[in-house]
Amino acid sequence: MDPDRSVTQDDAEESVVKRNATCVSALNMIIKSLWDINVFASSREDEPVFHEFLLNDLSLKHPLEANGVFDLFLNILEALPNWGSYFEVYEMAKKICNRCKMDLEYPTERSFGLIINASSLREVKASLFFSYTLKSVFKHFTFENIVKVIKMNLKMPCDKEGCGKRNYVQRMINKLPSVFTIALEWTKNETAGEIYDTASFLATEIDVSVIYQYKGDSTCTKYRLVSMVCSHGERYNCVAYENNRWVRYLRSEIEVIGDWDSVVSICLTQSIRPQILFFESNPDIGTLVRSLIGFASIYGVKARAGNEYDTGVWVGDRKIAAIGVRISSGITCHGLAFNIYPDLKYFEHIVPYGIPDKQVTSLRKETDTLLPSEEVIHEQLVSCLAKVFSYDDIVWKEDPSVILVTPDNEFLGLIRF
Ligand SMILES: [Zn+2]
Numbered sequence: 001m002d003p004d005r006s007v008t009q010d011d012a013e014e015s016v017v018k019r020n021a022t023c024v025s026a027l028n029m030i031i032k033s034l035w036d037i038n039v040f041a042s043s044r045e046d047e048p049v050f051h052e053f054l055l056n057d058l059s060l061k062h063p064l065e066a067n068g069v070f071d072l073f074l075n076i077l078e079a080l081p082n083w084g085s086y087f088e089v090y091e092m093a094k095k096i097c098n099r100c101k102m103d104l105e106y107p108t109e110r111s112f113g114l115i116i117n118a119s120s121l122r123e124v125k126a127s128l129f130f131s132y133t134l135k136s137v138f139k140h141f142t143f144e145n146i147v148k149v150i151k152m153n154l155k156m157p158c159d160k161e162g163c164g165k166r167n168y169v170q171r172m173i174n175k176l177p178s179v180f181t182i183a184l185e186w187t188k189n190e191t192a193g194e195i196y197d198t199a200s201f202l203a204t205e206i207d208v209s210v211i212y213q214y215k216g217d218s219t220c221t222k223y224r225l226v227s228m229v230c231s232h233g234e235r236y237n238c239v240a241y242e243n244n245r246w247v248r249y250l251r252s253e254i255e256v257i258g259d260w261d262s263v264v265s266i267c268l269t270q271s272i273r274p275q276i277l278f279f280e281s282n283p284d285i286g287t288l289v290r291s292l293i294g295f296a297s298i299y300g301v302k303a304r305a306g307n308e309y310d311t312g313v314w315v316g317d318r319k320i321a322a323i324g325v326r327i328s329s330g331i332t333c334h335g336l337a338f339n340i341y342p343d344l345k346y347f348e349h350i351v352p353y354g355i356p357d358k359q360v361t362s363l364r365k366e367t368d369t370l371l372p373s374e375e376v377i378h379e380q381l382v383s384c385l386a387k388v389f390s391y392d393d394i395v396w397k398e399d400p401s402v403i404l405v406t407p408d409n410e411f412l413g414l415i416r417f
Contacts, residue, residue: 023060025236025251026069026229027051030076030276032238032249033227037280039086039178041290042304054079069229069236069275070115070183077112086178087112091171091212097158099165104158106169113181114151114211118190118198118273124149125201143203144210147182151211172213180208180223180279186231192268199267199274204241204260206279223279230272237272239263288385289313292321292338295384299367313338318361339363340377 031051035044043050057079064072077084093106124146155166184198202225208214209221227240238249239257246257248266257263266272289305292313296303303320306312313321321338339362364371371377 020060022234022236023064023072024055025234026064026072027054027058027060027076029229029236029238029249030069030073033229033240033276033278034083036227036240036242037086037179037278038226038289038305039280040083041293042302045302050080067183067185067275069231070185073183073229073276074112084112087181089113089173089177089180090175091173093169093171095156095158095167095169097162097165097167100158100163102158102162104160104162113183113276114147115183115185116147116150118184118186118194120150121146121184121201122194122197125197142210143201144206144208146201147206148211170213171211172215173208174215176208176214176216176221176281178281180206180281182277182279184273184275184277186273186275188273190273192271195271195273196264196268199264199272202264202274202277223281225277226280227278228274229276230267230274232270232272236275239272239274291384295338295381296320296363296366298380298384299363299369299371301363301366315361315366318359318366320361320363320366338381340374341371 028051031047031054034040035047054076058072058075077087089111091109091111093109094103095106096103125141151171154169156169158165158167190198204225205222206225207222214221225241227238230237230239232250235250240247240249246260246263248255248257257266267274289312293303293305296313296315301315301320303313303315306314306319312319339360341362341364363377
């Protein structure tokens with residue numbers, strides 16, 4: 001036996017194991033990041049099933065390229081097409097030549113989010129810094145404006161019988177995705193300062209209508225960052241917003257980070273590169289839905305979030321809670337109604353929630369557990385809401401109704417029994 005050869009083989013095997021571990025860590029952290037998105041709230045319970053399925057389905061033996069974690073994410077969506085629908089963006093592009101007035105429409109393109117170079121983010125920031133006076137700098141320095149400059153302000157020549165002049169291409173969407181995804185591409189040799197510069201430029205809230213021209217009729221084009229898949233040396237982390245603070249998942253441990261500024265500082269001190277950013281639409285509704293799903297689970301009822309057509313909280317195809325949105329003088333108000341034990345016969349006479357082919361249910365109908373008194377249920381529901389909002393946000397009005405307000409004293413919702 002040649003000892004040198006066996007050493008080489010061992011090295012090779014060790015290196016395969018190491019690569020494999022990196023891929024598995026990326027897969028784990030992508031899954032972790034998804035669980036924080038409201039539309040996946042009910043899938044979380046089946047984590048072992050999805051984990052096992054994806055581990056078997058995906059080829060994790062190849063080394064991940066520098067930015068391969070986004071490719072891995074796309075492979076996951078390919079393996080689970082139902083998941084893909086939450087991320088789909090259908091982008092239409094149009095250009096009107098300002099010289100010859102010829103217009104050109106490009107074919108609609110489907111994507112699962114925007115891919116941006118971390119370095120171009122820094123370059124655009126630097127160029128904007130020089131092109132605006134200090135007074136207006138802050139207005140133009142928003143993350144979505146920079147994304148727009150990088151991604152949307154591409155000029156294309158007026159070709160196909162046109163005059164050849166380069167014109168801006170307008171990018172439009174008709175439909176808002178449930179989850180808006182931004183992938184950051186890194187070269188992997190950035191300095192800690194460059195990582196910090198990039199991270200400090202990210203925002204936890206973005207308005208998609210700044211990036212795209214939005215042609216649909218939804219009034220809420222704002223999205224909030226819920227989780228990120230980050231690379232950390234050979235491993236991946238998940239940084240997520242849970243219970244009003246940022247936390248970081250490393251392997252199987254969880255570490256509390258705190259506010260967003262603290263997230264940006266650990267990017268600097270530990271060279272953590274955010275690679276996939278998941279922004280969720282309508283976060284307030286997402287938070288309400290999550291808390292109501294948690295409440296239902298106390299009684300062993302497996303509820304799920306609805307979708308953009310069937311909102312609220314559902315048990316199978318039966319609706320158990322409704323969440324309403326009202327926009328008045330620019331303030332969004334959310335009201336919620338959880339069916340505990342209403343007289344469901346009432347719904348036979350009216351079309352519940354405007355959905356004729358769906359049924360309405362109640363907690364009493366769905367659970368095998370004997371329900372406690374109204375007061376006890378009330379307290380449980382409030383404590384579920386308090387877990388996702390903060391206690392200060394909940395204002396007790398006259399029993400048995402609870403009024404939810406945001407820290408700015410905006411009306412958020414009313415719980416009725
Ligand atoms: Zn032209």
